Amino acid sequence: MIALSITALILSFLAVVVSVRQARYARQANHLPLAVDIIQWYRTPDFQDSYACVRDELGSHSPSQGLAGLPEPVRKKSLDVAYFFNSIACLVKYGVVDEKFVMAIQHFAILNSWEALRPYIMAERDRERPIGYFRFFEHLAKRSEGLPREKIWKGLEHY
Numbered sequence: 001m002i003a004l005s006i007t008a009l010i011l012s013f014l015a016v017v018v019s020v021r022q023a024r025y026a027r028q029a030n031h032l033p034l035a036v037d038i039i040q041w042y043r044t045p046d047f048q049d050s051y052a053c054v055r056d057e058l059g060s061h062s063p064s065q066g067l068a069g070l071p072e073p074v075r076k077k078s079l080d081v082a083y084f085f086n087s088i089a090c091l092v093k094y095g096v097v098d099e100k101f102v103m104a105i106q107h108f109a110i111l112n113s114w115e116a117l118r119p120y121i122m123a124e125r126d127r128e129r130p131i132g133y134f135r136f137f138e139h140l141a142k143r144s145e146g147l148p149r150e151k152i153w154k155g156l157e158h159y
Contacts, residue, residue: 034097038088039105047084050077051109054116066124067117078120081113082134089140099143107144114141 041047058078061070067078088106091097102110114137121134 034091035101038097038102041084042106042109047080050080051113053077054081055112058116058120063119063123066127067120068124068127070120078117082117082121082137085110085113085140086134086137089136092140093136102140103144103147107147110141110144114138114144 053074054077058070058074061074067075067082070078085106088097088102092099092102117134118138118141121138125133
């Protein structure tokens with residue numbers, strides 16, 4: 001009788017473990033198409049051109065008028081980058097994509113983009129934009145700042 005109860009308890013525990021793993025695998029499978037889209041969009045020549053503009057050219061323009069005051073095409077490229085990372089940050093915030101995944105592939109791009117765009121975004125907030133203007137992007141950048149390289153790349157020493 002006791003052996004039967006212990007066996008039932010062990011089987012119940014194993015069923016819970018299997019269920020938790022299946023749920024995790026299902027969630028990861030749902031994230032896969034979106035993760036692939038993020039990687040593909042990031043690698044497009046248009047986005048890479050926009051990112052290079054933000055990283056290399058944006059600083060030569062005054063941030064006093066915010067993003068809206070930038071000349072075209074710098075304005076468009078800056079907004080493309082800001083909206084891209086803001087969208088990813090929103091997906092991370094609400095658990096649609098895994099933050100570890102995003103950090104592993106875009107940690108430095110997030111930091112570089114935020115560092116370049118921050119003065120322009122803050123100027124927009126000071127001018128007429130609501131306080132939430134690119135707030136998700138800002139939050140993700142702050143989380144990126146606090147991550148040491150060793151934590152992002154942990155476990156990859158063997159590759």
